Amino acid sequence: MGTEATPLAEEPTTPRPGIRPAKVAGWALLCAIALAPVVARSGYLSSMGCQIATSAIIVVGLGLLMGYAGQISLGHAAFYAIGAYSSAILTTKAGVHPLLALCAGAAASALLALIVGTPALRLHGHYLAMFTLGLGIIVQIAIEQGKRLTNGFDGITGIPALDLGFICLDSDPRMYGATVVALVGCVLAARNLVDSRPGRALRALHESEEAASACGVDVARAKLEVFVLSAVMAAVAGSLYAHTIQFVSPEPFGVQFSVQLVVMMVVGGSTSVGGPVAGAALFTLVKQLLQDAGEKVRWVGYLDTVLFGSVLVLVVVFCPKGLAAVRLPAILGGRTFVGETRGDS
């Protein structure tokens, strides 16, 4: 069993032939999600789409963190919460402009990520996962107990719509459009990062930390930058969520959601663009289906955790690059997974 900190999945160095149905499906889903509320004019689809796009924004960041820094975070719900609560508190209690509140949330998240990430990422191994798990629990307790600021379990109501000046995002489809734009922005930012100098440093790092370090890459700093970036993405997603639902309460920001985000990321695959979106979409749809079914048959509603856990294990064992890396010929030819190990690449 390996003890060194190496990423779970590695991107092939040369483009590989074959159509990847999951990748195509990811893009198709992205387009479908983007168009569905417009075509159907349905509030249900809009809010589903919002949920998927918001989760996908966070998962893109988590994917960078795992795919390039080889670390997982079990506390991204905390950064998500900080974004949402910054927006909620600053706009309802201090009358701050929503955009300014969004930036404040992002800044607060970045600062916290810096504080938590600095010690955790300098240590060898997987301390970040536990540090962030601790952070997630502490933030959740703070939200539940800091009643003067957060209203505790009652939550904050009456969060105003996001007013951009030229357009006020006061309906679900409009808010949803903005979330998709933000998602596309995050995906492009992630792609650019991967192709830039820091991105190359990160890829070097994921090949071999020692080699990267010998070539002058500041390993701890590169990892820290990705971690902070992913925290900022989560905070932005949180702000967007707060303005969409116009209500925040502690419930959706628990450790459970942090773990679910990891499931989305691993299942979708972390090293491609379609992966996080496909993972978020698949997860959110299944979760919603189970929830709806659970209202009729109670035990079906309790199936979710077992199902997500088994899928997570199965994907890691049989398909370590995530569903986005499964290629059509591979499925037809009976090969169930694509996965070079370090040795043969």
Added chain:
Amino acid sequence: MSLADQLVQYVIAGLSGGLVYGLVALGLTVIYNATGVINFAQGEFVMLGGMSAVALNAAGMPLWLSAVLAVAIVTAVGIGLVRLAIYPVRDRPALSVIIVTIGASLVLQGGAKLLWGPDAVRLRSFSGDTPIRLGAGGIEPQRLWVAGLALLTVVAVHGFFTWTAHGKAMRAVSLNRAAARLCGINADSVVALAFGLSAATAALAGVALTPVEMMRCSQGTHYTLAGFLAAVVGGLGNGFGAVVGGLVLGLLEALSKGLISSGYARAIALGVALLVLWLRPQGLLGRRR
């Protein structure tokens, strides 16, 4: 009740809670030494132990039998986890193994939710609920059970590692895997043994704890985190340090619960533990590597 009497109560509660954290941390350490990874499903063993003891007891079994059976079941679950989920990824990077244990924790947690529902349950105390008089206050007898059983287990685990061939084999693997294999030690069965042993200790802690603290299926995560923090505060890989770390964490939690705020107690304990790691990443008892 005077402050001194209250303090005595907090300290006793803290020590017994801390011994439970220490037991979880000890289990984590055993697995870490055998495999080099942190088992994120460790806390679920505590939860499963408590929950299955309650279920068996409710099915009409006597308390002692349901306790013993619960520990046996969870031990089997721990070994099953190795065979089904850990073996297939044992040659992969550590991150894969960690994610598999996260998945396993979801499966165990979800399985408990499916079987027994999401509500908190409680086990009958081992020897009644009449508090034992101590100064102006009293302590629940179950807390003594928790502390006593935990201490016994720690001693037993220590004995296992010192005197038995299996224990020595496990220590050999944690010191030098390749050399241990050259000496004919089967590393795979050492890993299975590590998971079985730590599942058993965690389950015992869960059974003893369920009468004082209610148990629910989502409780496991807390014990995983507390156990991990205890293990690192004591110096990761050091069994004695793990127990000491657990005691520190338990005392911190009980004292902040009594003296500062019951709502924030867990957050304070976790925050202080994280702060310790920030200042001294090698732990209180560990040496800088």
